[in-house]
Amino acid sequence: MSVLQKVCKSPDANDLEQVMSNSISLGPSSQQEIQGTDNSTPEDPPNKSIVTPFLASHLQDQDDCEKRFCYRHNPKVRFDRRSDETKMREIQSELEKLPRRDKEAITHVWSIFSAAPTQHRSLILKGLLSQCCFPQLSLISQEVSKLIKIDFIETLPSEIALKILCYLDCQSLCNAAQVSTRWKQLADDDRVWRYMCEQHIDRKCPQCGWGLPLMAVKKLQECSRRRRSNDMDSTEGIVERLPPRLDDCKPNVKRQKVNKKRPWKAVYSERYTVERNWRKGLYKIKRFEGHMDGVLCCQYDNNNLLMTGSYDKTIKIWNVETGKLLRTLTGHTRGVRTLAFDDQKLITGGLDSTIKVWNYRTGQCISTYTGHEEGVISVDFHEKLIVSGSADNTVKVWHVESRTCYTLRGHSDWVTCVKIHPKSNTLFSASDDSTVRMWDLKTNECLKVFGGIENNGHIGQIQCVIPFSLKDAIVTDFDEKLTDETQKQTEEQTQSDQDSVLQNPELPSHLLTASLDNTIKLWDLKTGKCVRTQFGHIEGVWSIAADTFRIVSGAHDKLIKVWDLQTGKCMHTFAGSSAPITCVALGDSRFVCGMENGDVKMYCFDA
Structure with a gap:
C-alpha cells in the first residue's frame, strides 16, 4: 500500500456499519414517513428509530416556510435553477446505482440535515468535515466555489x-x-445613464479616457429642418430660402421637451456612436461643388449651414444635409479671404481691403468697413465688436455702436489670424513674422508676445492661433521637472510681465498655433513658452480647428490630420485630396475642408 493510500485510508467498513446502525437505524414506521413506501425487510434489526423523534421535533418549527428560506432557496429570488436541476439529475443517477440499503441510509442523512436547525447543521458539517480526506475536501472546494456566488x-x-x-x-x-x-x-435606469452623460459629455472621463461630443444643437437642427421644409414648399424659382433664425425655433423645442423626454441612455448612445466613429476613422464624405476658383475660408456651425469664401469673389451658403447651394453672395471685388458668422449675421473680409456685414438670410449687404491699406486676411467678432487682421501688418478693432476704430500696431508682417477671447476681453493675433501677440481690448495694449527661438517658437509664418482652456492634464514635451536655474528664469520673466492682467483667472490656459514650418505648437499662456510641438505634415500647415477633444489640421501636402488634443498624438491621416488644403472647420460630428482647386469636402462621422 502506498503512502497516499495510507494517508487517505477510509474508516473501516465494520466501524462505518456500526455507526450507521446506531445513529440512523430506522423502523418500518419512520421509513414510511420519510420514503412514503414500506421498505422494511425481515433482516432489518428491530432497533427503535431515533430519526423520527428528531424530524418530528424540528419539522413542526418550520410552519412559516417562507420566512425560513435562505437566499439560495427563496422562490422569490431568481437563482440559477438550471445548474441545480443538472446537479440533482447527476446525484439521482449515481444514487440509482447504489444498493437499496445504501440508498435508504443516504436519504435519511439528507433528511436529518434538511430538518435540522442552523446550529445543528453547522455541528453536523463540522463533524463531517473532520472525517473528510483530501479528495473529499477537494470535491467540497470545487462544489462550494460554484454555489457560494450570490446575485448581489x-x-x-x-x-x-x-x-x-x-x-x-x-x-x-x-x-x-x-x-x-x-x-x-x-x-x-435613467439615473445611471444620466451620471454616465455627466462623466463623459464635453469632457474626458478620468477612468476610461473617453469623452463624448456635446452636440447641443441637435434638436435645433431638426427644428430648423422642419421649418426650412415648409418654407421651401412655398418658394418659387430656383433660389432656396435660408432657414429662419434659431430664436424662432425655441418655442417648438421647448414644447418638444415637455411632451417627449429622451432617455439618457439614448442621449449617451447617440454621442457614443459619434465618438467611436471618430476613433475608428469611420466616416462618409459629402462634396460641395460650385466655386470656380480656390476656396480660402470656410465655417461650419453645427446648425446645418456651411459657408465658404473663394478667390472667385463669392461667398456660398450650403445646406449641409442635402448638399444644395442655398445662396451665393457677391460684392467683393477680389477674393474672399476670411469669414465668420452666427445665427444673425455674416462678416467677410476680402483681398479688396474691405470688410462687409451681411444679412445672409436675405442676401443683403448691411454695411462695408474700409480702413485697411491692404487685403483683409482674418476677421472675428463678438457682439458689437469686430476685429480684423490685414496684409498691412495691422490689427483693427471696430466698435460698431460707437462707430470708432482703433489700430493695433506691433507686427512686422502680415496679420494672418485674429481671435477674440470674450471671457478675458483679450485678443490674440498671429502673423507672418512668426509671433503671436496678446492684446487687452480695454486698453488696446499688447500684453505678451509668444515666439522666438528661446521659447521654442515657430521658424515659419504662423497661419492660425486658437486660445483655449482645458481642465484635463495635457501631455507636453517636457516630462521632467524644470531645473532650479530654469525655474528661476521663468519666475523672473513672470514677474516682469503685467501681473494684474496675466493673473486674470478668465484667461485661456493655452494657445494652439499652426505654421508654414510644417508644425503645430502648444503654448503655455502663463510662461509664454511652447510646451509641445506636433510633427507629421511634410509641408506648411495652412489651417487648424479644435474642440474639447481633438485638433484637425490641413496643409499644403494635401493631407488632413486629426490629433488628440490632450496627448498630441496623431489619430488619423486622411489622404486622397487632389489639391492643397487651405482651410478646415470642425463640428461635433463632422469636419470640413476647402481646397486650392475649389473643392469642398465634409467628413461625416455621425452616419
Whole structure:
C-alpha cells in the first residue's frame, strides 16, 4: 500500500456499519414517513428509530416556510435553477446505482440535515468535515466555489445597486443588462445613464479616457429642418430660402421637451456612436461643388449651414444635409479671404481691403468697413465688436455702436489670424513674422508676445492661433521637472510681465498655433513658452480647428490630420485630396475642408 493510500485510508467498513446502525437505524414506521413506501425487510434489526423523534421535533418549527428560506432557496429570488436541476439529475443517477440499503441510509442523512436547525447543521458539517480526506475536501472546494456566488444586484436595495452600476463603463453596463430582467431594469435606469452623460459629455472621463461630443444643437437642427421644409414648399424659382433664425425655433423645442423626454441612455448612445466613429476613422464624405476658383475660408456651425469664401469673389451658403447651394453672395471685388458668422449675421473680409456685414438670410449687404491699406486676411467678432487682421501688418478693432476704430500696431508682417477671447476681453493675433501677440481690448495694449527661438517658437509664418482652456492634464514635451536655474528664469520673466492682467483667472490656459514650418505648437499662456510641438505634415500647415477633444489640421501636402488634443498624438491621416488644403472647420460630428482647386469636402462621422 502506498503512502497516499495510507494517508487517505477510509474508516473501516465494520466501524462505518456500526455507526450507521446506531445513529440512523430506522423502523418500518419512520421509513414510511420519510420514503412514503414500506421498505422494511425481515433482516432489518428491530432497533427503535431515533430519526423520527428528531424530524418530528424540528419539522413542526418550520410552519412559516417562507420566512425560513435562505437566499439560495427563496422562490422569490431568481437563482440559477438550471445548474441545480443538472446537479440533482447527476446525484439521482449515481444514487440509482447504489444498493437499496445504501440508498435508504443516504436519504435519511439528507433528511436529518434538511430538518435540522442552523446550529445543528453547522455541528453536523463540522463533524463531517473532520472525517473528510483530501479528495473529499477537494470535491467540497470545487462544489462550494460554484454555489457560494450570490446575485448581489438583485439582493441589494435598488439605491445601492444603482450606485454600484454607476462605476461601470458603457460596455459593462450593456453586458449587465443582458444578465436578467432585474439587471436590465437597473442597468437601463435613467439615473445611471444620466451620471454616465455627466462623466463623459464635453469632457474626458478620468477612468476610461473617453469623452463624448456635446452636440447641443441637435434638436435645433431638426427644428430648423422642419421649418426650412415648409418654407421651401412655398418658394418659387430656383433660389432656396435660408432657414429662419434659431430664436424662432425655441418655442417648438421647448414644447418638444415637455411632451417627449429622451432617455439618457439614448442621449449617451447617440454621442457614443459619434465618438467611436471618430476613433475608428469611420466616416462618409459629402462634396460641395460650385466655386470656380480656390476656396480660402470656410465655417461650419453645427446648425446645418456651411459657408465658404473663394478667390472667385463669392461667398456660398450650403445646406449641409442635402448638399444644395442655398445662396451665393457677391460684392467683393477680389477674393474672399476670411469669414465668420452666427445665427444673425455674416462678416467677410476680402483681398479688396474691405470688410462687409451681411444679412445672409436675405442676401443683403448691411454695411462695408474700409480702413485697411491692404487685403483683409482674418476677421472675428463678438457682439458689437469686430476685429480684423490685414496684409498691412495691422490689427483693427471696430466698435460698431460707437462707430470708432482703433489700430493695433506691433507686427512686422502680415496679420494672418485674429481671435477674440470674450471671457478675458483679450485678443490674440498671429502673423507672418512668426509671433503671436496678446492684446487687452480695454486698453488696446499688447500684453505678451509668444515666439522666438528661446521659447521654442515657430521658424515659419504662423497661419492660425486658437486660445483655449482645458481642465484635463495635457501631455507636453517636457516630462521632467524644470531645473532650479530654469525655474528661476521663468519666475523672473513672470514677474516682469503685467501681473494684474496675466493673473486674470478668465484667461485661456493655452494657445494652439499652426505654421508654414510644417508644425503645430502648444503654448503655455502663463510662461509664454511652447510646451509641445506636433510633427507629421511634410509641408506648411495652412489651417487648424479644435474642440474639447481633438485638433484637425490641413496643409499644403494635401493631407488632413486629426490629433488628440490632450496627448498630441496623431489619430488619423486622411489622404486622397487632389489639391492643397487651405482651410478646415470642425463640428461635433463632422469636419470640413476647402481646397486650392475649389473643392469642398465634409467628413461625416455621425452616419
